[in-house]
Amino acid sequence: MTGAEMVAAALQAEGVEVVFGYPGGTVLPIYDALFRYNVRHVLVRHEQGAAHAAEGYAQSTGKVGVCIATSGPGATNLVTGIADAFLDSVPLVAITGNVARASMGTDAFQEADITGITTPITKHNFLVRDVHDLPRILKAAFHIAATGRPGPVLIDIPKDVQNSVDDFTYPDSVHLEGYNPNLRPHMQQLIKLAALIKASNRPLLYVGGGAIRAQTSEAVRTLAEKLHAPVVMTLKGLGAFPESHPLSLGMLGMHGSYAANHAVLECDLLLALGARFDDRVTGEVASFAPNATIAQIDVDPAEIGKNKPVDLPIVADLKRAIEALLPLVEEGNLLPQRQAWVDRCRHFAERFPFAYDRTATILKPQAVIETLHRLTHGNAFVVTDVGQHQMWAAQFYPVDAPHQFITSGGLGTMGFGLPAAIGVQIAHPKAQVILITGDASLQMTMQELATVAQYDLPIKVVIINNGFLGMVRQWQELFYEKRYAHSEVVSIPDFVKLAEAFRIHGARVDSMDGLDASIEHALAIPGPAVIDAIVDPQENVLPMVPPGAPLSAMIGWWSKEEEEQEQQREAALYGGRLT
Amino acid sequence: MNRRHTLSVIVVNEPGVLGRVAGLFSRRGFNIESISVGETDNPQRSCMTIVTTGDAPTIEQLTKQLNKMVDVIKVVDLTEEPIVARELALIKVNCSPAHRAEIEALIAPFRADVVDVGRNALIIQTVGREEKVAALVELLRPYGIRELLQTGVAAMQRSGAAGPVPVDKKEAHG
Numbered sequence A: 001m002t003g004a005e006m007v008a009a010a011l012q013a014e015g016v017e018v019v020f021g022y023p024g025g026t027v028l029p030i031y032d033a034l035f036r037y038n039v040r041h042v043l044v045r046h047e048q049g050a051a052h053a054a055e056g057y058a059q060s061t062g063k064v065g066v067c068i069a070t071s072g073p074g075a076t077n078l079v080t081g082i083a084d085a086f087l088d089s090v091p092l093v094a095i096t097g098n099v100a101r102a103s104m105g106t107d108a109f110q111e112a113d114i115t116g117i118t119t120p121i122t123k124h125n126f127l128v129r130d131v132h133d134l135p136r137i138l139k140a141a142f143h144i145a146a147t148g149r150p151g152p153v154l155i156d157i158p159k160d161v162q163n164s165v166d167d168f169t170y171p172d173s174v175h176l177e178g179y180n181p182n183l184r185p186h187m188q189q190l191i192k193l194a195a196l197i198k199a200s201n202r203p204l205l206y207v208g209g210g211a212i213r214a215q216t217s218e219a220v221r222t223l224a225e226k227l228h229a230p231v232v233m234t235l236k237g238l239g240a241f242p243e244s245h246p247l248s249l250g251m252l253g254m255h256g257s258y259a260a261n262h263a264v265l266e267c268d269l270l271l272a273l274g275a276r277f278d279d280r281v282t283g284e285v286a287s288f289a290p291n292a293t294i295a296q297i298d299v300d301p302a303e304i305g306k307n308k309p310v311d312l313p314i315v316a317d318l319k320r321a322i323e324a325l326l327p328l329v330e331e332g333n334l335l336p337q338r339q340a341w342v343d344r345c346r347h348f349a350e351r352f353p354f355a356y357d358r359t360a361t362i363l364k365p366q367a368v369i370e371t372l373h374r375l376t377h378g379n380a381f382v383v384t385d386v387g388q389h390q391m392w393a394a395q396f397y398p399v400d401a402p403h404q405f406i407t408s409g410g411l412g413t414m415g416f417g418l419p420a421a422i423g424v425q426i427a428h429p430k431a432q433v434i435l436i437t438g439d440a441s442l443q444m445t446m447q448e449l450a451t452v453a454q455y456d457l458p459i460k461v462v463i464i465n466n467g468f469l470g471m472v473r474q475w476q477e478l479f480y481e482k483r484y485a486h487s488e489v490v491s492i493p494d495f496v497k498l499a500e501a502f503r504i505h506g507a508r509v510d511s512m513d514g515l516d517a518s519i520e521h522a523l524a525i526p527g528p529a530v531i532d533a534i535v536d537p538q539e540n541v542l543p544m545v546p547p548g549a550p551l552s553a554m555i556g557w558w559s560k561e562e563e564e565q566e567q568q569r570e571a572a573l574y575g576g577r578l579t
Numbered sequence B: 001m002n003r004r005h006t007l008s009v010i011v012v013n014e015p016g017v018l019g020r021v022a023g024l025f026s027r028r029g030f031n032i033e034s035i036s037v038g039e040t041d042n043p044q045r046s047c048m049t050i051v052t053t054g055d056a057p058t059i060e061q062l063t064k065q066l067n068k069m070v071d072v073i074k075v076v077d078l079t080e081e082p083i084v085a086r087e088l089a090l091i092k093v094n095c096s097p098a099h100r101a102e103i104e105a106l107i108a109p110f111r112a113d114v115v116d117v118g119r120n121a122l123i124i125q126t127v128g129r130e131e132k133v134a135a136l137v138e139l140l141r142p143y144g145i146r147e148l149l150q151t152g153v154a155a156m157q158r159s160g161a162a163g164p165v166p167v168d169k170k171e172a173h174g
Ligand SMILES: Cc1ncc(C[n+]2csc(CCOP(=O)(O)OP(=O)(O)O)c2C)c(N)n1
Pocket: A385, A386, A387, A388, A389, A390, A412, A413, A414, A415, A437, A438, A439, A440, A441, A442, A464, A466, A468, A469, A470, A471, A472
């Protein structure tokens, strides 16, 4: 069997339903094998799109996403998507061709040292020097990508290796001496954690994307309910716990809710579940959770105590750890202090929700997203790009299911949205997939509209069009004395005509009046649609914790006096019951 | 508090592994004072001896990041262990024929050897602990050192000791 055929056979053996890619000279043998082996392939319009589409596929299914590109420029075009997958722990296998071994190192046509380039942004990578190693490497790549803390793995296969012939048996398992993630929780540590929980009056679950990767939302929910502990989620953790649940305080961090951030300030026990104390979450890290004992469960030992010292570390698969913890803890709803704590958190959630001016005549971006939430019954897959619209999507499209909210968190990659939505829709052909994007983000990868059209993917693209690099404008307004250096998108394409050029339904909406009708129509038609929503260009994302400031420095839509009044009123109501 | 640590890192013996390990240090801002690499008894493994400085949390993070690499099989922090640590230095020093006897007498207590003799220079080879090498270099400096090469430390645990626990096992559960 040739090396190229081994790739196709391994994809089948791994149960890969689809690969996203773009052909070129050094992957022609692999493309020929994919063709002959009937491996489903989705042709993107730029390799970055292949990587993000594979990420969207992986993040919405929990399976490994696969992308393929040719050597040189094809491979380097994957880099942004690979880096994105690395920071968001997305299981991804990227396969690249390279020039023949004899030409490697000679600056041959379309040669790039892609293993060298991607070493810092992959969980691991392989340069295949001998076809004999290929079955083992393919197996190892899928194994490494999917297990422990998931991440991207790249396999670079020189063209002559693809054409070399050897026996093929695909191994059932692979033993890697240096890779053996510790999944089993240490019982002694769990017993200590149970004791901390028992002693805690104000516990808080701080849930990150790791909870979604570990497929453990059910256990998180059981734990929260059993402890009677409120839950805050990171941007990547959204959906790990239902946002409609009374114990949910929603997202924390820079643009998190008042209730979530306040709970972090006040809790006496912070239980970090698959969360990594990112600076967008903690603000000034020293003053994060200032009154709390901190326990952290993570499958990656290097995440424990990396940004913030923790009192109780537990290295384990999150699901196994929570499931083993559950029998060790007692029902918390019977404790009066727990009830007072939950009441206090809920009170803040109700008093200071995410809000905007609902009386405005101009179309507010938040109104568009709320309308999407209402008309899709909160059930759609929501994919976002990066910027203000991303934060509004997180704030105004609450989700209840894991895998439902798909966004570029760690790398913050503009252009992620459209190709990622393609991956989600390919994985879930019947599901409602909404892309919430920005006028600028969409322009980074808008050629993928051609992919949407080619495969007739019924994605509804909603552009929150504020005519600005809105998030940049907001920072300039707040931190650079309103000097708007190059943040105005001066020449915006006519997105309706653009959609039509790709033979996709396009519509524009610029007031509350036509909003419902326009979205309803887009949702009703069977194919894809683009809605260009012209919104208030001046709107800012609030609340906001200025970068590097403590969470207590949050700027909201309320005044400091209102906040203080509320604190006092609240203290009079519940204070006596809290210890 | 910053402290010197000697780490013994067992890795798979494959091309590119040294680059990966070195890249980890630069990318995450850890410093390397010296690194020496060689094949072990098992040709499928190499051993890197890395000397680095950092405070306790930095060294902890460094060892965790090293352990995380698929090519790294084991990391052992030898700092607290009874070890034999040696480095080799080659010192090319100015030496007129008139001074040769003087220099030879000078280096004798160091059990250093003259391994090359030129008209106006000698190459001296010394093997030992870093302090010894440094002391010899200082003694020779007044004659004029033309070239100095140091291999970096190779370290091995003394036999008979209980044996250090690999760092991952120590740290995993606090
Ligand atoms: C590839 C890339 N380049 C630059 C940035 C920096 N950046 C963050 S948000 C933003 C503006 C995004 O504008 P738009 O997509 O219109 O969204 P808005 O903030 O206006 O909602 C920029 C430039 C980025 N995140 N990604």
